[in-house]
Amino acid sequence: MIPWKTATSAFGKLCLTSSNQRFIHTSPATCSVFMKRQKKIDPEIAKTREIRKRKKLEKEIREMMRHSKKPKPVDEMALDVKSAKNLSERIRPPTQLSDEVVDERALVLKEYCRSRSHLMKADEKWIRTSIFLQNKALAELKKLDPKLYEAAIQPDTGSFPQTINGPSLSAPVENYDSPDGEYTDTTRTWS
Amino acid sequence: MNIRLQGHDFVPLEKYQAYVHKIAKKFQFPVVDSYAVAAQTSRATTFKPQSTIVDESIGLSRYERVVRVGPIPAPRVQLFLQMIRAHNPIGVTMTVKEHEKADEDYRYIPDLMLKEKQTELKSLDDPAVRRNLGWE
Numbered sequence: 001m002i003p004w005k006t007a008t009s010a011f012g013k014l015c016l017t018s019s020n021q022r023f024i025h026t027s028p029a030t031c032s033v034f035m036k037r038q039k040k041i042d043p044e045i046a047k048t049r050e051i052r053k054r055k056k057l058e059k060e061i062r063e064m065m066r067h068s069k070k071p072k073p074v075d076e077m078a079l080d081v082k083s084a085k086n087l088s089e090r091i092r093p094p095t096q097l098s099d100e101v102v103d104e105r106a107l108v109l110k111e112y113c114r115s116r117s118h119l120m121k122a123d124e125k126w127i128r129t130s131i132f133l134q135n136k137a138l139a140e141l142k143k144l145d146p147k148l149y150e151a152a153i154q155p156d157t158g159s160f161p162q163t164i165n166g167p168s169l170s171a172p173v174e175n176y177d178s179p180d181g182e183y184t185d186t187t188r189t190w191s
Numbered sequence: 192m193n194i195r196l197q198g199h200d201f202v203p204l205e206k207y208q209a210y211v212h213k214i215a216k217k218f219q220f221p222v223v224d225s226y227a228v229a230a231q232t233s234r235a236t237t238f239k240p241q242s243t244i245v246d247e248s249i250g251l252s253r254y255e256r257v258v259r260v261g262p263i264p265a266p267r268v269q270l271f272l273q274m275i276r277a278h279n280p281i282g283v284t285m286t287v288k289e290h291e292k293a294d295e296d297y298r299y300i301p302d303l304m305l306k307e308k309q310t311e312l313k314s315l316d317d318p319a320v321r322r323n324l325g326w327e
Contacts, residue, residue: 164279
């Protein structure tokens, strides 16, 4: 009888009864030992401190923005230092061409220029006629139906972005056995 | 509007860029800018069959030129694109899209210190940080 009684009373002391709660202070588990103690700062001083910090940051940002924009170097346009240094090794006297070769080249050049200018003139004609016809069609549309004209004028946002591939050098090779390999992207990133 | 030209061979690429510029002038489009962007380099490696021993390796660069055209009347756009598409040279890929800030930023080296300072300024507005300041 007696040990049982003491056990219950001991247990009773361990429980948080209303009388016991006065002597125990519980705090939530989030309170860790390593947090900085919040020093009481005068609110006005804290306010001025914050305003000063903000102004300083904004000033620094403005200074940086002024000098910031550095364009990425375009390698094919920059001077190739290695080649520039060994230029003296690679100089040779200009080749002497025979008169026949020079004449043939001049004739070929004339043919080429003629074909290019012919093509350019055809392009310009196409541009002029298509603009003229388009204007004419739009004027007619305006007369017939103003609503449709308004719709026709609208910019075409749906079709962009558009990717158009140029023609390939040859048709696809039949039964091409491609070798094992991989592509790795070695683009230089500045970050 | 941005016309972005990419290709592995920059000789026809540059000629094509000049051509696009010329045609834009013929259509009387205001050409804002016509510039080059840093190339994207990649490494193509082939392996010996049935193994991972590197057989050959070659560095390729994809050069990029951009022609930026200002605001243009909508019906002319398709005519312009038809003209350009007809003259697209071998190996050149053209991308036509609206100009965005990201395209402009891609030309420049990102400034890390500036970004740091800007995030710091933004963090001052963060409620968690403001609580620790002591005056709210």
